[in-house]
Amino acid sequence: MKKGIYLKETGVILSTLPYGDSGSIVKVFTAESGLMSYFAKNGPSAKGKLSPFEPFTLGEISYEEGNGSLALLREFKVSNYHLPIRESLERIEAAALMADALDKTQGPGLEAPDLFTLFCLYLKWLPQAKNPFTLAASFYLKTMKHEGVLHITPDCTGCGNPLGECLLCEGTALCTDCALEGTALEPEETQLVLLLTLAREFKDIKQEEISPRLLQALRLFFENTTQ
Numbered sequence: 001m002k003k004g005i006y007l008k009e010t011g012v013i014l015s016t017l018p019y020g021d022s023g024s025i026v027k028v029f030t031a032e033s034g035l036m037s038y039f040a041k042n043g044p045s046a047k048g049k050l051s052p053f054e055p056f057t058l059g060e061i062s063y064e065e066g067n068g069s070l071a072l073l074r075e076f077k078v079s080n081y082h083l084p085i086r087e088s089l090e091r092i093e094a095a096a097l098m099a100d101a102l103d104k105t106q107g108p109g110l111e112a113p114d115l116f117t118l119f120c121l122y123l124k125w126l127p128q129a130k131n132p133f134t135l136a137a138s139f140y141l142k143t144m145k146h147e148g149v150l151h152i153t154p155d156c157t158g159c160g161n162p163l164g165e166c167l168l169c170e171g172t173a174l175c176t177d178c179a180l181e182g183t184a185l186e187p188e189e190t191q192l193v194l195l196l197t198l199a200r201e202f203k204d205i206k207q208e209e210i211s212p213r214l215l216q217a218l219r220l221f222f223e224n225t226t227q
């Protein structure tokens with residue numbers, strides 16, 4: 001490649017780790033190339049100043065192929081710091097859960113433009129949600145759906161009867177007669193899981209609350225199903 005001509009990608013920073021004396025490894029979920037890691041010569045900027053490499057920052061990366069496996073990040077043009085997310089610890093935690101879902105399922109060169117669009121949308125919605133963790137839970141479910149490992153419908157996957165109480169196991173929800181094992185959900189929890197899986201618009205889930213218990217159950221469900 002000619003010197004000075006850089007490749008470009010749009011992406012959201014997921015994490016930045018110090019590397020060497022002043023460099024860093026920047027993990028970015030990109031629109032075109034999936035989850036990528038870049039080496040940046042300059043680490044996070046001076047104290048008190050918001051670094052462009054802060055997690056959840058959206059922007060345009062200019063990079064060139066490195067000699068090793070890591071591409072060299074030359075420039076990062078910030079288009080959105082998502083500042084409202086940084087105003088609350090709960091929002092930051094919820095956004096970190098979404099980043100974690102991507103980290104566990106996505107990889108370099110695995111393009112996932114639909115998931116990228118969804119991630120950007122959820123980051124935008126996060127500050128307006130009554131409970132940011134509801135969005136994080138929805139993102140877990142939609143990521144599983146995107147990966148083709150979630151098969152939840154309003155009816156039991158086993159017998160076809162409408163789901164009330166149910167058990168979550170290996171990407172599916174079964175009624176208490178069909179399931180042998182799994183995480184048990186109350187009827188209202190089942191309804192919320194269905195809503196968070198199938199919701200198409202923000203207004204459908206904006207006011208929903210999720211209990212810490214259900215959030216934890218869905219995180220486990222995600223981990224067991226995607227590992």
Ligand SMILES: [Zn+2]
Pocket residue numbers: 156157158159160161174175176177178179
């Ligand atoms: Zn059944």
